[in-house]
Amino acid sequence: MHAHRREEFSFLLAILSQDVLDFSQFHLPKADIENLFVDEDALRKQFGAGPKQPLAPDKFDMLIGQHNASLLVINGEHSGMSDIKLAHCLDPEPLTIRNDASYIPLNVLDNCELAVRRRIKGSETQLSYPQMDAAAFYDDINNADLHHPLYLASA
Known part of the structure; x- marks a missing residue:
């Protein structure tokens, strides 16, 4: 610019590409x-990860985590927690106590609407009184012999 080479500088800017990938320094070997x-x-x-944690045990086991409670009681809270963490890293416990895909916990069912609970239960609750026969009820309404006009008695 100071050497009055403005035209050359404009030409160099014009021949530059807008696309960065056109320049050789961005072509890396693949x-x-x-x-x-x-x-x-x-x-x-490769990464030195521990064993895989199972989602559920092979058979129903209600005592998962029972050993952890005894470690807390015996060793105290601080050292017991470090023992639990170490034991979990070496041999991870399953996340749930049952391996049943169709099981839904009761606290989840309690939060569902009544219609959803009935559908999950598989049977609708029966009413304490029998269901009404709509066709027979309609026939009774249309039967004039059963109905007499209402007479008002004058007082």
Whole structure:
């Protein structure tokens, strides 16, 4: 600009591309990926992760976590918690106590609407009195022999 080369500078700006990918410094070498599928065990070994935590035990076990309570009582809260964390890292416990996909906890059912609870239960509650026969009721209304006009008695 100071050397009165304004035209050359304008020309250089004009030949520059708007796309950054046109410049060679942005063309990085690409490595070929040999195996697209990597299984979970290989990733656990590569990153040093612990064993997989199961979602539910194979059989119903109500005593999951019972050992943790005894560790807290014996070792105290501070050291007991560190023992529980270490034991969980080495051998993780299942997240739930039952392996039943159709089981819905009662506190979840209590929060559902009545119609949803009935549908889940599979049967609608029967009323204490029998259901009315609508066709017979309509026939009774139309039967003039059963109904007499209402006579008002004068006082």
